[in-house]
Every structure is written in C-alpha cells, then in structure tokens.
Amino acid sequence: MTLTRFVSKNAFRNKRRSILTILSIGGSLLLLTFLITIWRSFYDSKPSEESAQRLIVRHKVSLVFNLPSYYRQKIQAIPHVKEVVNEQWFGGQYMDDKPEHYFAQFGTDPQELFRVYSEFKIPADQLAAWQHDRAGAVVDVGLANKFHWKVGDRLNITGKIFPVNLELTIRGVFTPPDPTQSMYFNKDYIDEGFPKLKGSEGFFAVLADAPDSVPGVAEAVDEEFRNADRPTKTESEHAFQLGFIGMLGNIKAFIMSICLAVVFTILLVSANTMAMSIRERTREVAVLKTLGFTRNSILALFIGEAVSLAVVGGFIGSMLCYFIVTGMAAQGGYFTGMKVTPITIAAALLIAAVVGFASSFIPSYHAAKVNIVDGLRHIG
C-alpha cells in the first residue's frame, strides 16, 4: 500500500464525516471564489486593446456638469487624437422602475460613435439606417436578446433627468466584445425637447492613435481647458470605470473582511474534523509507530489527509461557483460579463490547500509525538 493510497483510504474511513467536511469547505470555497471573481472583475480586469486606447473627458468638478459642444473640435485638434464623440447620459426609465428593466441610455452623434468604439460590430446597412433616422436607436445585442427586441421595434423611454420622453425605433443591433447593457440614440432628440441642453454635452469619448499616447493626450486635453470657464478632467476609459466602482463605497474592505471570515471558517471546520479523526486514531498511530513509521511520515499522513479533503472541497466549491456565475452572467443585470477564470480557481484551491495544512498541523503534530505505550493504552 502506497502512502497516497493510505491517505485516501483514511480520508474516507468515516464517509459521512468526510462528506460533510468536504461540503462545508466546498460551500465556503464557493463563496470565496465568488468574491475573488467580483474583486477581479472590479479591480483586476485588463482593459481591451481598444478600450486602452480610449479616454473620457468630463467636467473637472463632476460628471453632472456639462461641457460646451465646441470642446469637441478643440479636442479633435490635439495631436494623437484620432476620433472624438459626444455622449449624454439620459437616465430614463423603460417600462417601470424595476432594476431588471434598467439599462444605460446615451444620447450621442450617430456619425461618429462607431468610429470611436471601433470594436463594436454593427452591419453597415443598420448603421446607415440609424444615421438617417433622428428618432432611431441602436442597442447592445445582449440587451436586445434580453428584451426580445428586433430591428424596427419601437421603444418608449420616460425621461427622469430631462423633461423629455423618447419614442425611439430600433434601427440596429451592435455586438461589443464585452456586454455594455447600453442603448445609443441621437442626442439632438433630447435637445429638441429640452433646448437648454443644446450646445452642451455630458462627456466626450476620445480615441487616441495608440495606447501609449493616452497619458499624453489626457494631459494635453486638461491643459487646453485649464483656464477655461469649464475645466476638464480626462482619464483613460478604464480609470473612469474604476471611479464608478469606487462610488459604490469601500467595496475592497467589504470583500476583504468577508473573505477573511470565510477563510477562518474553513480553518475551523477543517481543524475540527482533523481533531476528531486524529483523536479517534491515537491507538492506530501507536501501532504505526511500532511498525516502524517515523514521526515525520505520520505527520505527513495526517496533513496529506487534511489537505486532500480541503482541496476536494475547494474543487467542488469553485466548480459550482463557475457554473453559477456563468449562469448568472448570461442572465444579465449586475453580473454581466463576470467570469470565473482558471487563475481564480487555482487561487481558491491554493487557499484551500494552505488552510487544510494549517488546520491539521497542530493536531497531527501532537498525534505524531505521542508516546507509543500511552497511545496503545488509549481508549477512544
């Protein structure tokens, strides 16, 4: 009998206990994988190649203040700037105020939008149709699937920020690399209903000629408007998105503290199980020692058992999380675009292994140290 076989035999000698332990650790690891996934999608996501080339220009004080429309020409003239498009957050309501009916709506310039967002795929005829219809809209393919929209459908959006109700016709469906949950329409439509907005824009999206020129462009734009009536703040698209996550509150501390609680729970569960199973085997350890097993190999036996239980639990938990997150991401809503990557699973398994090791070390150490005669005499 090899050492590994011995470990696996022992790990399942009390099947019920092992299964309960594995399930308990699995539940915790599911949660841990889930939290790591959220964390990574917030803070660790690499911007796509095109996104790394884009910048967002907004009012220096806050996004709620608008910028004059003529800034667009001035930004266009800055070296290394390829394309500029204006965008205005509309924040309207579709159907009712239920969160599942919520999506982003932007008023923009149909002539320019897809030059800046060059990775968004849209059929040429649909784009042309949108550009010719002032009351037309284009929608994200994910959004279209969710609401079962097709080209030609009419949408009514009630204005919440602006006193304008939009009656739009879907002219196109675009396919971005990552879900955006967005709809774009001609900003002139808002201007007609709310003339005060004419001549000003919410923000500008800028496409630089290369990712390397992004910092230079950001500086140049802000320098251009430093002494203007409405100074700007320019940052990469990625930084801009991170800023939004920051507003949700101290998510980092929130996730970290829950992760800590979870890890500690696994530690307790695993230590508990190992303490129980080792205590039962005090006499057995003494027998093993009599047979000539060294202290170190006994230590290795127990630790191996704990680590394998934890890793099996971790594997089940993280795989379960993988399926749950994949399912939820397909549903849209808060979890759009989230995925559990192999690295996340590897991290979860590593944590499980480390916790398994830490939890078994002390009880195994005591077991390995026990005096043979005392051990044989032990009644369990």
Place this chain on the structure above:
Amino acid sequence: MAIPLSYNVRNLRLRKSLTVMTALGIALTVATAVFIMALLAGLGRAFATTGDPLNVLMLRKGSDSELAAGGVSRDAMQVLKDLPGVAKNSKGEPLVSGEDILIVVMARKGGTGETNVTTRFLTPLGIEMRPKIHLTAGRWFTPGQREVVVSSSINRRFEHANIGDSVHIGKGDWPIVGIFDGSGTAHDSEIWGDINQLVTDFERTVYSSVLVRANDPVAALALKNRANDDQRLELNGLLEPDYYASQTKSGAPIKIVGWIVAFIMAVGSCFAAANTMYAAVAYRGREIATLRVIGFSRPSILTSFMLESLLLSLLGAALGILLMLPFNGMTTGTQNQVTFSEVVFSLQMTPVVVMSAIIFALFMGVVGGFAPAWHASRRDILSALRD
C-alpha cells in the same frame, strides 16, 4: 419524560474544543449576516428619519429626483407661498424654501478614491424648516457669501473637510465655516451653502426643488394634491418622508450580494454543525442506549439532541453578535442611486437585526442538528450497548 437540559450543557462542556470551534464557525456566519443586516438597517434609518411628515417636496413634473435637469420656476414658488395651509414662522414668513442641488467631487480619507457629494443650497429659512439639524462647530454660512457648512460625517470621512478648508464650486472656493450634525438623516451626507450666492455664480433660473411646510398633516396632503393637479405649476409634489423612503433602494447591491454571501456561509455552517453533532452522537452511542434502557423514549432523545444543537447555535449567535458589537455605529457610505452621490450611514444593530441573527443561527442549528438527532433516536439499543 424529557431529558434534563443540564445533560446537554454538560456534554457541550465535555468536548470543549469541539464545541468552541463549531460555535465559532457559526459565530462568523452570524457576524457576516449581522454586518449585512446592520448596514441595511442603517441605510434604511438614514432615509426613514429624514422626512418630516409636514414637509412637502415639490419637484419638476415627471421627475423623481432633486438632481434632475429643469426644475421649479420662480413663479411657481411665488404661487406656492400663497397657497392655503402653508405654515408661517414667528416673523410671519411662509415656510417655503427654494433649494438647489449640486454635486461636488471630494476625496475620501485614506486614499480610497473620490466620490460625489451632494451640496444643497438654501436660505436660513430652509435650515429653520429642518429642526433636527443643528450646528456642532463654527457657525452657519452668511447669506450672500461664498461659505458652506459640512455635515459631521463628511467632516470625518473626507480629506480637506475641516473648518478653514474650502470646497471648489463653480467659479470659486467656498470656505467651510461650520459643521452640522444631521442626526442620522440623509442630510448627514450633505454640504450646505447659500442659494443666493449660487444663483449669482451659476445663473440658475430655476430651483431644483421647493420644500413647503404645511400647518398639519391634512394640509400637507392637500398641498401635495393641489401642486400635482395644478397644470400651470407643472409640479410633482411628494411628502418628504415618501421621497426619502424611495431612496432606500440604493441598498439593493448590498442586499443582493449580502444575502448570497450569508446564504452560502449558512449552508457551510449547517454542514459543520451536522458534523459536530454526528460526532457527539457517535461518541455517546452506549450512553444513548443506556438512556433508552432506563426508559427515555425516542422522541425525548430526539428532542434532547436537537436542544443540544440549538444550544450550540445559540452560543454561536451570542459570539457572533459580540464579535460585531464594536462595529455598531461605524459609519460608511455607498452611492445613492437617486442622486448619484454618496450617502453616509452607520451600522445599526437594531433589536430586529439582533433577533433576526438569533433566528438565523437557530435555523442553522435545526438544519444541522436534525439528521444526527434522528440518527441517535433510531439506533438499535442492543447493538449500541455492545459498541
């Protein structure tokens, strides 16, 4: 006949380390649930305590947020002042306050990023209409000056938010001259300044909102309906408590993630509790058989082990609640989904939260303890005695 509870207490004490470790596992789960419930309770309280039932908030028709574009015209405000049922102060002025909302970006302390802060511009009359708010340091802003006062939570949570610092709004710097206490209301997340100075700086022609104080609750309802029905005014009148209550939906992300977390942790803890109880049953095989021989019935053994599991989970609940007590009252912030700016609130371990936590723990005890207790009560006496 029932087995005395002291039997279970002694058993739990006998296997001290096992008991403590299981209870700690439950405690951590309970602590997480308490944390989430306390966050939501605090957020709910911030909004629930803000509105005064006598105050009616007037917004532009079709809008449900003070931050929306467009607003209440000056003419409409004049009409409101003369409506019947509007309360007057000691000087005989009608209690009608035209207000404006702006958003400024401020840096949180400790380098955790920037966030939007609601800045409310109003007149001393507007301050008078919110008797819960009082000054704790410095003085109120002087009308006609670029001066602001900040809430004590803003003062604590943000960089450069002390008396003597200044906030850049529009054309100039507005020095901070005072700190007020919002008494746990949504105004705890705000900066207040003088509206007349803002109108001069920004050439604003309309108010974001107008707050009207009624003589009594009936008059408040009448004012609300009057404003909604009058086509000329183009207003959306809301009772102030209703307006703030609708903003509690800002807690939705915390709620969703929180409940997923608490649920999964609870599942894990149930398994752990089951494990411990199975061990307790296994160790005591002969003991249980003896109890049966003495004459204790199967149901009383089932009850006894269920009670032991419940005791274990109660211990866990107590530890979990103790663990969270130091965090009670801690302030934090999240984004208000109506005004897109930070709402500051504090963790509130209300009696409801504590009771829910205990029920949550007991539930884990029941789920985790039932199978082992059932198992214990069903064991064959003879084979158990021979073990």
